[in-house]
Amino acid sequence: xxxxxxxxxxxxxxxxxxxxxxxxxxxxxxxxxxxxxxxxxxxxxxxxxxxxxxxxxxxxxxxxxxxxxxxxxxxxxxxxxxxxxxxxxxxxxxxxxxxxxxxxxxxxxxxxxxxxxxxxxxxxxxxxxxxxxxxxxxxxxxxxxxxxxxxxxxxxxxxxxxxxxxxxxxxxxxxxxxxxxxxxxxxxxxxxxxxxxxxxxxxxxxxxxxxxxxxxxxxxxxxxxxxxxxxxxxxxxxxxxxxxxxxxxxxxxxxxxxxxxxxxxxxxxxxxxxxxxxxxxxxxxxxxxxxxxxxxxxxxxxxxxxxxxxxxxxxxxxxxxxxxxxxxxxxxxxxxxxxxx
Amino acid sequence: xxxxxxxxxxxxxxxxxxxxxxxxxxxxxxxxxxxxxxxxxxxxxxxxxxxxxxxxxxxxxxxxxxxxxxxxxxxxxxxxxxxxxxxxxxxxxxxxxxxxxxxxxxxxxxxxxxxxxxxxxxxxxxxxxxxxxxxxxxxxxxxxxxxxxxxxxxxxxxxxxxxxxxxxxxxxxxxxxxxxxxxxxxxxxxxxxxxxxxxxxxxxxxxxxxxxxxxxxxxxxxxxxxxxxxxxxxxxxxxxxxxxxxxxxxxxxxxxxxxxxxxxxxxxxxxxxxxxxxxxxxxxxxxxxxxxxxxxxxxxxxxxxxxxxxxxxxxxxxxxxxxxxxxxxxxxxxxxxxxxx
Numbered sequence: 001x002x003x004x005x006x007x008x009x010x011x012x013x014x015x016x017x018x019x020x021x022x023x024x025x026x027x028x029x030x031x032x033x034x035x036x037x038x039x040x041x042x043x044x045x046x047x048x049x050x051x052x053x054x055x056x057x058x059x060x061x062x063x064x065x066x067x068x069x070x071x072x073x074x075x076x077x078x079x080x081x082x083x084x085x086x087x088x089x090x091x092x093x094x095x096x097x098x099x100x101x102x103x104x105x106x107x108x109x110x111x112x113x114x115x116x117x118x119x120x121x122x123x124x125x126x127x128x129x130x131x132x133x134x135x136x137x138x139x140x141x142x143x144x145x146x147x148x149x150x151x152x153x154x155x156x157x158x159x160x161x162x163x164x165x166x167x168x169x170x171x172x173x174x175x176x177x178x179x180x181x182x183x184x185x186x187x188x189x190x191x192x193x194x195x196x197x198x199x200x201x202x203x204x205x206x207x208x209x210x211x212x213x214x215x216x217x218x219x220x221x222x223x224x225x226x227x228x229x230x231x232x233x234x235x236x237x238x239x240x241x242x243x244x245x246x247x248x249x250x251x252x253x254x255x256x257x258x259x260x261x262x263x264x265x266x267x268x269x270x271x272x273x274x275x276x277x278x279x280x281x282x283x284x285x286x287x288x289x290x291x292x293x294x295x296x297x298x299x300x301x302x303x304x305x306x307x308x309x310x311x312x313x314x315x316x317x318x319x320x321x322x323x324x325x326x327x328x329x330x331x332x333x334x335x336x337x338x339x340x341x
Numbered sequence: 342x343x344x345x346x347x348x349x350x351x352x353x354x355x356x357x358x359x360x361x362x363x364x365x366x367x368x369x370x371x372x373x374x375x376x377x378x379x380x381x382x383x384x385x386x387x388x389x390x391x392x393x394x395x396x397x398x399x400x401x402x403x404x405x406x407x408x409x410x411x412x413x414x415x416x417x418x419x420x421x422x423x424x425x426x427x428x429x430x431x432x433x434x435x436x437x438x439x440x441x442x443x444x445x446x447x448x449x450x451x452x453x454x455x456x457x458x459x460x461x462x463x464x465x466x467x468x469x470x471x472x473x474x475x476x477x478x479x480x481x482x483x484x485x486x487x488x489x490x491x492x493x494x495x496x497x498x499x500x501x502x503x504x505x506x507x508x509x510x511x512x513x514x515x516x517x518x519x520x521x522x523x524x525x526x527x528x529x530x531x532x533x534x535x536x537x538x539x540x541x542x543x544x545x546x547x548x549x550x551x552x553x554x555x556x557x558x559x560x561x562x563x564x565x566x567x568x569x570x571x572x573x574x575x576x577x578x579x580x581x582x583x584x585x586x587x588x589x590x591x592x593x594x595x596x597x598x599x600x601x602x603x604x605x606x607x608x609x610x611x612x613x614x615x616x617x618x619x620x621x622x623x624x625x626x627x628x629x630x631x632x633x634x635x636x637x638x639x640x641x642x643x644x645x646x647x648x649x650x651x652x653x654x655x656x657x658x659x660x661x662x663x664x665x666x667x668x669x670x671x672x673x674x675x676x677x678x679x680x681x682x
Contacts, residue, residue: 048397088554
């Protein structure tokens with residue numbers, strides 16, 4: 001490493017965003033509370049409807065889950081709702097999918113969301129970290145996060161479809177994780193999901209309701225059935241099924257949210273650039289800052305009650321989520337004003 | 342089979358209670374709606390507090406889960422909250438636990454909740470169905486549901502502790518599933534959980550909120566950690582964490598609910614006996630009817646919009662859950678009035 005970094009032990013860095021308990025253990029309790037910019041969860045949540053007691057009382061049966069499947073299929077442009085698997089967050093599917101395949105060589109295009117490689121390795125597969133989809137070699141499974149987390153890199157959709165077609169021929173699978181895909185639906189491959197192509201969608205990030213735990217896989221019906229069986233009975237809570245169904249059908253809200261997220265991301269970029277930080281990528285739900293002493297900046301902000309996301313493997317990177325409006329931005333500007341690189 | 346049963350195909354029987362979608366497919370839509378007595382979920386739910394938006398927005402971090410662990414530990418009489426594993430229903434733990442052990446011979450004391458044997462077999466273990474704990478032979482893992490579902494059989498706690506102690510000596514494990522244990526807390530082994538003894542507790546049944554998906558394992562801290570790792574990050578929804586924390590701390594409600602469930606179970610027994618049915622077991626959350634033509638009775642009730650639980654392997658058994666008060670009981674009495682064995 002050419003740049004002196006902070007005194008920070010990279011192994012002590014958080015492995016996920018959003019862990020305020022760990023932040024408090026490290027930086028102490030914050031008088032003004034935390035400004036949590038460490039995740040890619042929208043700070044502008046879908047307005048919570050009153051939770052229906054029936055959904056909480058009863059075991060969610062096939063009708064309830066089927067209704068959500070239909071709404072999700074429509075929202076994602078999928079013609080056959082049988083392709084939709086409902087799960088308590090796409091994380092659950094990331095953990096489950098590797099257990100359904102025989103030993104495979106798995107190319108994970110990265111650096112990216114760490115749970116993919118972790119889950120495939122944990123299930124006994126051989127994981128080949130690759131920088132681009134052109135380096136997948138003879139892998140049978142390829143995992144791409146599109147747009148990528150944390151750098152926002154976009155993959156060419158035509159190329160991904162070609163790769164999927166090549167994988168089908170040998171019984172392989174392309175997994176496209178579109179966790180941050182709701183903001184730019186035209187970049188989605190969801191409508192192409194089928195043999196050789198599984199798409200993951202996240203509910204909580206775009207709708208700002210990550211605590212609900214709701215996510216989807218879109219896959220050929222036979223793999224979708226396998227996944228449902230592996231997830232077991234009643235994998236998703238009633239409130240998640242109820243709220244998901246309402247929110248995913250609310251096109252006007254979704255349109256307005258997309259516009260708002262683009263605006264807010266622009267305002268965040270302006271603020272970061274004015275603080276002499278270099279924004280090198282991202283999606284409207286988070287920005288990636290490239291800073292020579294990123295870990296020190298993480299500590300600087302943490303000591304001021306602002307949590308961002310450092311990466312143990314990338315000491316120049318910080319992921320910064322959207323502040324929840326004007327007050328949050330002002331607080332971030334204040335904390336950055338006495339930062340010197 | 343000595344008794345003529347209905348024309349029903351046992352393979353077409355439901356594998357779980359609560360599936361109104363399947364019931365409707367079989368018996369048609371019910372003008373008066375369904376009276377669902379097919380589960381052991383209390384029809385007297387804990388009053389739903391307003392769901393806190395924060396719990397829905399944020400990824401549930403260690404503080405939130407830790408708070409629920411503490412409350413659960415207190416409720417279950419467990420001194421060390423590190424022993425508590427929070428999951429989206431004890432079903433999730435039933436599915437996960439078998440993957441954490443090397444190949445084992447697993448004695449499942451049954452007939453009982455079918456997911457235990459299914460999960461251990463699915464993970465490659467050898468399952469030995471046993472009628473009593475005296476028949477476990479050289480099994481390394483023993484699974485007991487106490488009180489048992491569906492017959493309500495109670496196991497002697499002293500004997501279970503002896504078995505657990507014997508299993509510890511060879512690195513084995515006794516799993517005691519106390520899914521219906523909240524009504525009679527003095528029958529719980531939760532406070533004894535530790536090396537060789539894992540206890541499962543269910544939230545949704547006693548609190549009448551099965552749709553929330555919340556359950557617990559209580560195990561020695563090292564196994565608890567393994568389970569948490571296997572469940573992955575954010576396994577439980579924010580609303581479940583919030584409501585679980587409130588409900589499990591509400592001792593007066595729990596006391597009143599216990600008394601009410603005993604009363605209601607008594608009223609159900611009276612009604613069943615007056616219809617010349619023989620109640621051979623159960624817990625205050627469900628009763629087991631032994632009837633020569635149980636499957637035919639299941640159909641008779643189904644055609645009248647009342648769903649109970651038949652068992653493919655036990656053609657004389659019907660499990661009947663608690664009706665939600667006087668109206669439900671009257672409807673059941675009406676439906677039974679023209680039943681002839």
